[in-house]
Amino acid sequence: MLKKRLTCLYNPERFQGWGKKRKYFEGWYYKFLNRDETKAFAVIPGIAMDGAGNRHSFVQILDGKRKTSEYHKFDFESFTASADRFLVSIGNNRFSENSLSLDLPGFAGKLFFSGNVPWPKSWRSPGIMGPYSFVPFMECYHGIISMDHAVGGSLQCEGEEIDFAGGRGYIEKDWGTSFPKGYIWLQSNHFNDPGISLKISVAKIPWLRSSFVGFIAGIWTGDRLISFATYNGSVLDRVAADREKVVIVASNKNYILEISALRDHAVSLASPIGGLMEGRIGETMSSRVEVNLRDRKGGNTLFAGTGRNCSLEVAGKVEEILVG
Numbered sequence: 001m002l003k004k005r006l007t008c009l010y011n012p013e014r015f016q017g018w019g020k021k022r023k024y025f026e027g028w029y030y031k032f033l034n035r036d037e038t039k040a041f042a043v044i045p046g047i048a049m050d051g052a053g054n055r056h057s058f059v060q061i062l063d064g065k066r067k068t069s070e071y072h073k074f075d076f077e078s079f080t081a082s083a084d085r086f087l088v089s090i091g092n093n094r095f096s097e098n099s100l101s102l103d104l105p106g107f108a109g110k111l112f113f114s115g116n117v118p119w120p121k122s123w124r125s126p127g128i129m130g131p132y133s134f135v136p137f138m139e140c141y142h143g144i145i146s147m148d149h150a151v152g153g154s155l156q157c158e159g160e161e162i163d164f165a166g167g168r169g170y171i172e173k174d175w176g177t178s179f180p181k182g183y184i185w186l187q188s189n190h191f192n193d194p195g196i197s198l199k200i201s202v203a204k205i206p207w208l209r210s211s212f213v214g215f216i217a218g219i220w221t222g223d224r225l226i227s228f229a230t231y232n233g234s235v236l237d238r239v240a241a242d243r244e245k246v247v248i249v250a251s252n253k254n255y256i257l258e259i260s261a262l263r264d265h266a267v268s269l270a271s272p273i274g275g276l277m278e279g280r281i282g283e284t285m286s287s288r289v290e291v292n293l294r295d296r297k298g299g300n301t302l303f304a305g306t307g308r309n310c311s312l313e314v315a316g317k318v319e320e321i322l323v324g
Contacts, residue, residue: 007083009134012127012143013097013118015081015088016175017047024049025272026175027060028088030100031285032111032151033309035166037190039157040064040285040309043102044269045088045095047079050276057090058277061107062267063157064285064309069267071277072104086145097145097171102155109155109162113169117197117220119144128216130231139178139206145171147220148189148197170197179271179279180204182317184239184246186261188289188307195222198291198307200248200259202239204320213239213321217250217257219293221303226293228252238324241314249324256296261289261312271315287312 027046042062049055057079092103101110151167180203189197200217217228228234228250238249266282273279287310293303
């Protein structure tokens with residue numbers, strides 16, 4: 001078991017919950033849109049366990065255009081995971097970094113992913129969590145499986161055949177006991193310049209008997225990843241949120257990242273509290289985000305653009321993570 005956990009530590013995309021029996025959740029987040037951006041979905045497979053040991057697996061679906069969600073609950077025993085690669089199954093549904101196969105009421109088919117852009121790994125930083133990956137008592141861990149990739153295949157949705165050839169996708173995951181008490185999360189990989197992808201999250205992080213505001217962000221510019229995070233010396237200069245928009249400004253020694261996202265109608269999704277999916281959060285997939293990446297020394301704009309189909313969650317006690 002120890003060897004299995006150590007291997008998974010350096011491969012955060014894989015199932016992490018070996019030996020877990022109580023107060024634990026793990027879920028993968030697949031986002032994909034068709035070529036003309038008229039269809040947008042997020043599919044979230046996962047498992048949930050409460051403090052009493054009650055367990056189940058699930059596949060949650062968010063329709064970003066219709067603004068609806070569905071939660072398909074399965075027996076825990078229907079969940080299986082591979083120990084040596086990222087491959088999980090829930091009933092007849094299969095999920096990996098290169099494909100997903102769905103067999104749900106009103107929602108079935110298979111999609112393929114290619115040209116994936118994973119978050120870089122090193123022995124000191126197994127993924128986007130950096131050195132926090134090694135801390136054993138974090139409330140919630142996070143992983144990026146692909147910042148951007150091409151999508152192929154098709155799905156049957158309520159009797160409609162949807163062709164995803166030429167579409168774009170994104171994959172991430174979370175695991176632990178609960179989502180943060182307050183957080184902002186957003187993501188978009190639909191810019192006028194192809195190959196651009198942005199992801200940022202700001203959260204209240206419990207730490208021993210205290211807490212701190214932590215953040216992780218990355219912008220993939222098509223050939224390199226520029227990251228901003230609490231653990232690499234980056235700074236949150238501003239975090240603001242009201243009913244209409246979210247503004248976040250972050251900087252590191254070389255760059256300044258400014259984003260401003262317009263909020264839209266959010267759809268209710270189940271979220272983990274103490275391992276069980278009893279919480280509720282709101283997510284939209286139809287926000288727009290203005291992005292400006294500047295060189296800190298010269299002030300030159302390295303990238304400026306508007307991200308479409310932006311996924312955005314503003315959840316919990318957001319007032320505790322506002323900055324500036």
